[in-house]
Amino acid sequence: MVDVTFQSSRVAGAGTRKRTSLRAAMKRKSTAAFLMTLPLILLIAILVLYPAFYSLHLATLNKSMQRFVGFGNFEFLFKRQTFWLVVQQSCIFAITAVAFKALIGFIVAHFVHNIPAKGQRKWRGMLLVPWVIPPAMSTLAWLWLFDPSYSAFNYTLSFFGIGPIPWTGDAAWARFSVILVNVWFGAPFFMIMYLASLKSVPEQLYEAAAIDGANWWQRIWYVTLPMMRNIIAITTLFSLIVTFANFDIVRILTAGGPLDHTHIFATWAFRLGIEGGDIPLGASVSLFMFPILAIAAIFILRDINKRGNEA
Amino acid sequence: MASTVVIDKGAPTRKVKYGSMSRDRAWALRWSYFFLIVFAIFSLVPPLYMLITSLKSSAEISAATNPWWVFHPTLSNYIELLTSNQFLTFFWNSAWVSIVVVTITMLISVPAAFALSRMRFWGSATLATGVFLTYLIPDTLLFLPLFKMFAAFGDWTGIPLINRWYVLLIVYPTLTVPFCTWIMIGYFASIPKELDEAAIIDGASWFQTLTRIFIPVAMPGLIAATIFAFTVSWAQFLYPLVFTTSTDQLVLPVGIITTLIKGDVFNWGQIMTGALLGAAPPLIIYAFLMDYYIAGLTAGATKG
Numbered sequence: 001m002v003d004v005t006f007q008s009s010r011v012a013g014a015g016t017r018k019r020t021s022l023r024a025a026m027k028r029k030s031t032a033a034f035l036m037t038l039p040l041i042l043l044i045a046i047l048v049l050y051p052a053f054y055s056l057h058l059a060t061l062n063k064s065m066q067r068f069v070g071f072g073n074f075e076f077l078f079k080r081q082t083f084w085l086v087v088q089q090s091c092i093f094a095i096t097a098v099a100f101k102a103l104i105g106f107i108v109a110h111f112v113h114n115i116p117a118k119g120q121r122k123w124r125g126m127l128l129v130p131w132v133i134p135p136a137m138s139t140l141a142w143l144w145l146f147d148p149s150y151s152a153f154n155y156t157l158s159f160f161g162i163g164p165i166p167w168t169g170d171a172a173w174a175r176f177s178v179i180l181v182n183v184w185f186g187a188p189f190f191m192i193m194y195l196a197s198l199k200s201v202p203e204q205l206y207e208a209a210a211i212d213g214a215n216w217w218q219r220i221w222y223v224t225l226p227m228m229r230n231i232i233a234i235t236t237l238f239s240l241i242v243t244f245a246n247f248d249i250v251r252i253l254t255a256g257g258p259l260d261h262t263h264i265f266a267t268w269a270f271r272l273g274i275e276g277g278d279i280p281l282g283a284s285v286s287l288f289m290f291p292i293l294a295i296a297a298i299f300i301l302r303d304i305n306k307r308g309n310e311a
Numbered sequence: 312m313a314s315t316v317v318i319d320k321g322a323p324t325r326k327v328k329y330g331s332m333s334r335d336r337a338w339a340l341r342w343s344y345f346f347l348i349v350f351a352i353f354s355l356v357p358p359l360y361m362l363i364t365s366l367k368s369s370a371e372i373s374a375a376t377n378p379w380w381v382f383h384p385t386l387s388n389y390i391e392l393l394t395s396n397q398f399l400t401f402f403w404n405s406a407w408v409s410i411v412v413v414t415i416t417m418l419i420s421v422p423a424a425f426a427l428s429r430m431r432f433w434g435s436a437t438l439a440t441g442v443f444l445t446y447l448i449p450d451t452l453l454f455l456p457l458f459k460m461f462a463a464f465g466d467w468t469g470i471p472l473i474n475r476w477y478v479l480l481i482v483y484p485t486l487t488v489p490f491c492t493w494i495m496i497g498y499f500a501s502i503p504k505e506l507d508e509a510a511i512i513d514g515a516s517w518f519q520t521l522t523r524i525f526i527p528v529a530m531p532g533l534i535a536a537t538i539f540a541f542t543v544s545w546a547q548f549l550y551p552l553v554f555t556t557s558t559d560q561l562v563l564p565v566g567i568i569t570t571l572i573k574g575d576v577f578n579w580g581q582i583m584t585g586a587l588l589g590a591a592p593p594l595i596i597y598a599f600l601m602d603y604y605i606a607g608l609t610a611g612a613t614k615g
Contacts, residue, residue, distance in 0.1 A: 029430055030433070032426075032517055033432045033435070034426075036422035036430075037423045037426045037427060039419045039422075040492060044442070047484075052452065052456070054456040054459070054460065055452065065459075110343075111350075114339060115343050115347070126355060127350060128597075128601075129355060129358060129594070132590075133357075133358060133590040134545060134589060134593060136546065136548040136565075136589075138357050140361075140568070140582055140583070140586045144360070144579050145360060150372070152378035155377070155379075188354065192605055193608075244449075245449030245451045245452065247549045248549070252568065265451070266451035270451075270553070274455075283456060286452050286454075289452055300447070301444075
């Protein structure tokens, strides 16, 4: 599309102007375009790229940021048991939460897609509410639902004879709780994405599959999933990044406790860097989020290039 | 004779099969509604519980009666918060920051998206991809270097940035601009080239093409991007938590968490009221502009 406008302006110009002024106009156009993107470039360069590289530098300094210590911070981290706990918990948290978000989103999208079209808007509206509420605010509601002495869940469960559950007090339950809240918050996003992509699957494919005698499982496996493959991949990748870098939910719900068992990279980096005053150590911790980003970037770039070739 | 038997045999089986299929459909529909109700309850319990608790007095909460019901509804929590200067400061800080950030975001991302989608220049394709990739760099990776940078900037120029609300005007655009630019590129690219060709033949400048044609035509995209920028700035929690500490500089989410939670004494009625009031602006926008909201949400991935 860019080529066409480019040529059209050339054609429009060539009719009336001389060659030199045309060249000047071209020059002006690209200069104007560059100036229009300049604020964007500056913003990204100064406030995203520079800090990203600066954190690499910060990670090699000592606590007072006076002395270069090389890999000293990393050596220190590798010797601490808490660090390995955080690595483990970050992986458990991100992978479990994303898997459940994707699964629940997929199932709910199917149910919404199944019901008559005129009711879909209403249901979709209700089901997307968790995604709309600022996570810091909704996590407060969860914190209150999980309260050790006044938990509304424990009140309800007590009628079924299930004893008070230490939602945020016990390490295993606290890990469950942070994942539950994250799934609650993130599943609607998957639902909306999958619903949009379900609607774009042509109905004829299902009809053809039904005529061939496919049952519902075969229809999902051979028609729906291949058609949705792209959107599933990209949504999962997005969500993996966001979940891996999550801060709000864990910070408010457990603040990393009990005994650092629910800390993930972001909350531990905050604890060390801001609360503990050791910015270089915190920066070294947050750098461990980088590999997942690099992997995601490679996949997304590949995807964009592939689409570019198809188009 | 033989042929009629075959037809007689064929007709009932066919009818039965057809009947079972429609019965399957009816059951599938019933199950769909059943599970949708279950999931809707799961989605709506926390916000409803916020509302229930916000209508209770402290006495009723500590009496530990049925938590799912309000026996003596009262608006005292709302009155107390909405007349407290501190809470109103948080609210105004949040509103002010969000509105200015939305304006900055639009001023940066709309011209950039226009240039990247219609005017080719050296490196423009790479830049468009790069913009999308920066959207993937999370705030949790950048807050420590940014904290150090702002502190150093304050020492160097004498303009304090740490613990001032306006520092948020500088950092929030890093979260909103890349995504808004990306979805605006998508919307602009879907405008037929004939429209701007016609405008250029009629003698419009690039600026006029943008303001007279692209912005009006891509209005739905613009609204979606605005909503996105607003909700992101309103909900952001990490940056204000790191960069601001004095109570007069805080925005709503951080303000509620740091001032209403005092030690071990949790005034849950007020916390839930504050949380509900903090969730209200995005919820109201969502209630009225749901289609734009969803368009913005899905445009980012389907067009990428």
